[in-house]
Amino acid sequence: MDSRAIAELVLQLGRMASAEAHGEGLTPVQWAGLRYFGRANRFSRTPSAFAAFHGTTRGTASQTIKNLEARGYLARMRSESDRRSVHLVLTEKAKAILENDLFETLVRAVDTLPLGGRSQFANALQRVLGQVALERGIPTFGNCASCTHLEGDDCSRERQQSYACGFSSEPLLLEELDGICINFVQGKPLPERGSLIGTAPQ
Ligand code: SF4
Known part of the structure; x- marks a missing residue:
């Protein structure tokens, strides 16, 4: 299989995973935010890290985060090691909807490997x-x-x-x-x- 065909398969998988993500009235980028903050470690739960992960500007990332906070999906917490820094964490409401995330179809497909x-x-x-x-x-x-x-x-x-x-x-x-x-x-x-x-x- 040539390199271009493999690259196209990767792209197609990415498109399928994000195109499906519209449930609960959330946009694909908001779903991406929830998944990110559900998987990020304590050094990475910041707006700038999410912007870098999602390949977007800090302004767009901040807007997404503000929206998720306003809808009760993300909350701010002070870091235990550095009280000046604030981390974003998933709320119970966010954890509940992530259980039905359509991205899980991709996870199940990988499980078959x-x-x-x-x-x-x-x-x-x-x-x-x-x-x-x-x-x-x-x-x-x-x-x-x-x-x-x-x-x-x-x-x-x-x-x-x-x-x-x-x-x-x-x-x-x-x-x-x-x-x-x-x-x-x-x-x-x-x-x-x-x-x-x-x-x-x-
Ligand atoms: S930088 Fe440290 S916390 Fe981050 S992945 Fe490497 S070992 Fe883990």
Whole structure:
């Protein structure tokens, strides 16, 4: 299969996923905002990070966020580590509608792929994403599992692996490693899902 045909398939998937997103009276960009704030880690729940992720201006991102706040889907919270910064979080109302998000059809389709090939597929997509972002001068998002800034050691008590972010110099909880991050830098291939738990990062 040639490169153009693969690129067109990726584009078609993206179009299908966003064109369907009109339920609950929300626009595709508002749905994108809800999905983003549902997946972003605590370093990335800001209007500017959402603007970078969605490839839009800060003004457009702020407008989307204001609208979602006004409709009760997003709320502002002070950061525990830095009381001056404010993070956006999903409300219970937002979590409830995300359970019926049509994007889940895409997730279910990915679920049908053979387990053994998923890492390879994810790594190929991540690599393409990184190349496009580099050419266009925009940040790539990813999670801790394949980030160059992830640090870990085997020295914690009760044989629990401990992790830290080398970029922010902050410890990371195991459940935080899955969140998407604006500070991500691709450093290693994506491991099979769940393989970080109880194993040392490479
Ligand atoms: S390790 Fe990487 S992806 Fe994880 S929080 Fe740090 S910069 Fe973000």
